[in-house]
Amino acid sequence: MTSTFVKNVGGDDGEGSAGNGLLCFTNCLLAMENGSLVEKDLWIDTSKGIIVDSQKTFFQLRERPSRIIDLGGAILSPGFLDIQINGAYGFDFSIYTGNDEEYVSGLTRIASRIVETGVTSLVPTIITQEQSLYPKLLSLLRPRKTKGGANLLGWHAEGPFLQLAKRGAHEPTLIRSAPKEIESFAETYGPELSATPPVVNGKEDVYVKIITAAPEIPGILSSIPALTRPLLSSSSSTSSASSTSSSEKKEYGVTFSIGHSIASSDIAAEAVKSGARLITHLFNAMPQLHHRDPSIIGLLGVSPAFNSSPSSPAKVQTKTSGSMTPRVAGVKEGKKTGIEVVKKKLNLASSTPGVVSEAISELPTPPGSPLLNPHTTAPSRAASISNLDLLEEGWRPYYGLIVDGIHSHPNSVRLAYMAHKDGCVLITDAMAFMDPHLPDGIYPWRDGKNLVRRGYKLFIEGSDTLAGSAVSMDSCIQNFARFTGCGLGEAIKCATYNPARCLRIENKKGTLRPGADADLTVIDPVGGDVLSVWVDGREVWSRE
Amino acid sequence: MRLIIRDDPASVGTYIGDYIAKRINDFKPTPERPFVLGLPTGSSPIPTYKHLIGLHKAGKISFENVVTFNMDEYVGLPQDHSESYHTFMFREFFSHIDIPPKNVHILNGNAVDLIGECKAYEQAIKDAGGIELFLGGIGEDGHIAFNEPGSSLTSRTRIKTLAYDTIQANARFFGNDISKVPRMALTVGVQTVMDSREVVVVVTGLRKALALSKAIEEGVNHLWTLSALQLHPWALIVADEDATNELHVKTVKYFKSIERVQEEVERNHEEVRRNSEGRQGNTW
Structure with a gap:
């Protein structure tokens, strides 16, 4: 000490x-x-x-x-950033009871208490909501400074444009596609999607908007370039590949994160080329690493020297038309059975509603997947991004890691980190039960069920089913340093500079410059x- | 002139640090009557700065009423460049002590009027009451500040072109790219140093051995500008064993004996002073 x-x-x-x-x-x-x-x-x-x-x-x-x-x-x-946190200290960002004041007091309670875990900025994360609730919730989550507490930087909307098969705890009936592409996004999230950052002391402040979506869902991939086009006024510090946006085009400044998805390697790569910068809770709610089609996790292995994903949009379009390349044809059988398994499990899962560890309680990935083809693929903008731009930064996305030792095995954590150090972003993905002062014990939960809290592990009573994360960021950092063998300095970087860079706010947050x-x-x-x-x-x- | 020889650079730093601290404390500086200190950059004085910082952190010395003048600065190098002498002084010394920023003087190598800058610097030294103690180092060619071989021994603060050796020696700080090393500097003159009431010079390492021998064993010569020190009434050189390699055994022995005698004289003097103070105390 x-x-x-x-x-x-x-x-x-x-x-x-x-x-x-x-x-x-x-x-x-x-x-x-x-x-x-x-x-x-x-x-x-x-x-x-x-x-x-x-x-x-x-x-x-x-x-x-x-x-x-x-x-x-x-x-x-630098104060820690948590860019994926569902709640803490008994408050859940995703639950709105109709009372603005109550919601705001929940927000400020978390902001003022979470500083004890070293977090000075957070991006409250909401899971899939009723569509009508989005405008209200997102407006309540506009950036907020709280007296004596952490900064609330904006919002992370996880859903509703997710893959049903990887929906985790998200309500299946609310999950949707984006048939009208960018218009569907605007419809769903409401005016906050295109809102500009608040002005503090004559200067534009930070406004973080993160959307986790599955790029293989119709209308998503083609919306990424428009969504991620940076807000011109607020992005003066960062040069972007797509800063050529003309004034008549709407700017959203969204950080697009791939998650709850079964995107194939090709689609995942295409999403990154289109502007996706982040992977939501790596390893969770996505296909496991398959060596022939490593899917989303495989993005960590993309080489700037050898880009195995299709470099021309034409190739992706070929696949959309249904014709299979010989390479994947052999696995076609497996894919079919895979879908059947998914369907079966889906029915099973929908009979047990409730929030159950939305990152881990997912359907097992059937062998042969991820081979779902994109339903539609609009002409990609990849062609407009030069190879040089890809080499510079965005050729591999950042990835969120829940380092509680449960949601990702220590070996997996190290594997990911060794593959792509600069992309590593520690997240807690914490639930309302995150509170370092909460003693171990049994707590009433929803639907008459009880939760058992043991350390920062949460189980449903009478089972070994994990019910989400209750890990704090300071514990994540300590775990990460132990799991990977990197020093505290590198672990801290993954909770400060890396997330700040991912969100393009490293001129203000996550740094001592x-x-x-x-x-x-x-x-x-x-x-x-x-x-x-x-x-x-x-x-x-x-x-x- | 005195030459003090210590085993290694760290001991040299400790010796000089203690010496300067004692001089400042004995001076009892006030805002009206500050202690004016001349300071060098380079690797030689770093152990001295380290020791002074340690003394400051231990509460044994304050720089609150110390005014400093640095020897030199490159021309055209941004002030916040990693190799600028502003950066060096802030990193190695000023950021760790309690000196008020307004007491610090470093030549501005980016001034529009470089000649005016040099003249104003000389004036500022005068206005501060002259330099009490100038700490210096030397180059392998015997230069003090950027007064390269051939500099006038009566020179004042001015623009200097750096010698080819110096540029080469400094290239290691600029990615080993000679073209990136500044070719000019502003520097105090030999006379500016000679005008200070006391001069203390650090000389450490084998590479400085020849320069030391030329400066103290041969005549006053503008090709080894440090040799001007022979004409100074109160000069002290502190060297490590390596730096004495080119000296005659006789020279080394002589200065070592001076040190012993000096210590004895100082001890006796201290005793006499204490006794007289004690007697005074009794009579009161």
Whole structure:
């Protein structure tokens, strides 16, 4: 355990009193963007709530911090980001009871309490809803700053454009396709889909919109380029391959995530070329790795030197017309039986409704799948993206990993990480039962069932059926460091810089670079425990 | 001149760090009467800076009333470039101590009027009351600051073209690409250094051995600009064993004996002072 020591230079006695508002963290290891830990000071401006360039402040502004905090050798990390979290502390983002105030108070409760897990920014995730509920929920989930709590960055809509066979806990009757392509998206999600970021102090703030969808569902693949076209005004810091959008085209600025899908390798690759940047809870709700058609997981192995997926849209179209290439023809039988199995299991599954670990309680992937062809494939925009662009960044997507040791086996976690380090994004996918203070025991749940909580594992009473994740982000980081053997620095990167880059907000979040928001998490370098947390340059939580 | 010899660069740093700290503390600087310190960059002074930082963190020295002037800066290199001397000084020293930013002076190599910048620098040193102690290092060719061989020994702060050796030596900091190494620098002159009331020079490593021998065992010569130090009334060179490799055994022995005598003199003087203070105390 490390101790902190506060020193005020120049006679002022700390926060709120005299002094220049500058604060220096010293005797600490900074968690850098490349995953290294570097012994260095960090200067922040507490009045503006941002990290400052210390050297420029010293030589050009002729200022040095009036307050110094000695972190006693602790790690100083950017605050953690959780871009997939269903709820926590007894509140579920997906449940709206008709009362806005109640919903907002649930949001703020989570925001103010979750900082104890080191999370300073989160993207509340909602599972498939009644279509009429989307406009309301998404408007309530507009970015929100809470006093003394984590930042709510926007929303992650998981569904309703999902693959029925991989629906997990999503209500099957609400799952749909997008026959009118982008129009179907606009219809479903309502005005928030095209909303612009809120303006704070004359500057556009972050507005994260993530949609998890299955690209093999009709109308999805062709909608990706339009959905992911960045909001021009808010994307000044990032150069995008598709920044050529003309003004009459609507901009949505969505981060498209492939998930709850049985997309074939070809479709998955096509989705990435079209602009998909993320895979939702890798390994869960998708076909397992098949060496002949590695499907979505196979995207982690795509080589920039050798792109095995069809490079011309024409090839994909050939497949849509029904003609099979000789390579897949041999597996045709298997595919048929596969679908039958899916159908059978579907009937079985629909008789037991309720939220059951939506990432893991899925139908087993029948052998031979994923070989469903795209139902429709509009002319791809891949042709407009040059090979160079693919090489630069987007040729492999980021992927979310639930590192509770259950949703993905430690070996699988390491396998994925070794395949694609820079794409790794830790997520909790936590349910309302996520609360580090909740003691182990039996808790009433829905439909008269009880839940057994053991550590951060949740079971349905009387069974060994997992009922979702209750893992916190700080535990995920510690687990990840253990599972992969990487140091804490690299594990932290997967919960800070990687998700921020995925969302193209790495100029403000997930980094310690000057100008970024002073959202910080202080971590014990030995065990990885969170020691204190800062949001907008203010301490919002500390252990003890 | 005194030459102090220590085993290795770290011990040299400790010696000089302690020495400077003592000088500052004895000076009892105030905002009205600050201690004016001249500072170098380069690898030689790093152990000294490290030791001074340690003394500061231990509460044994404050730089609150210390004013600094750096020796030199490249021309045309952005101030926040990783190899600029602004970056070096901030990274290696200023960020770790309590010096007020307004007390720090480093030449601006990006000034529109470079000559004006040099003149203003000389004036600023004068306005601060002159430099109390100038800490320096030397190049393999015996240069002090960027006063390359052939520089006038009465030179003042000015623009200098770097010698080919220096450019080559610095290439390692610029990705081993000679074309990226700045060719010009602003530097204090030999006379600027000589005008300070005390000069302390760090000389460590085998590669500096010849320069040290030329500077102290031969005559004053503008081809080894450090040799001007022979004319300074209060100069101290601190070298490690490696740097003495080119010196005569006689030279080394002589300076080692001076150190012993000096210590004895200082001890005696201290005793006399304490005794006299004690007597004063009794009479009061």
